[in-house]
Amino acid sequence: MWYHRDLSRAAAEELLARAGRDGSFLVRDSESVSGAYALCVL
Numbered sequence: 001m002w003y004h005r006d007l008s009r010a011a012a013e014e015l016l017a018r019a020g021r022d023g024s025f026l027v028r029d030s031e032s033v034s035g036a037y038a039l040c041v042l
Contacts, residue, residue: 009038
């Protein structure tokens with residue numbers, strides 16, 4: 001699943017690093033802006 005509601009930035013970085021594939025991505029809720037999303041790409 002590419003959407004992770006309650007995932008911190010650090011946890012997202014770790015998850016993508018474990019995936020180890022260029023182009024891997026996920027979307028999570030922003031920690032700093034309520035109602036916004038963060039796109040994390042490896």
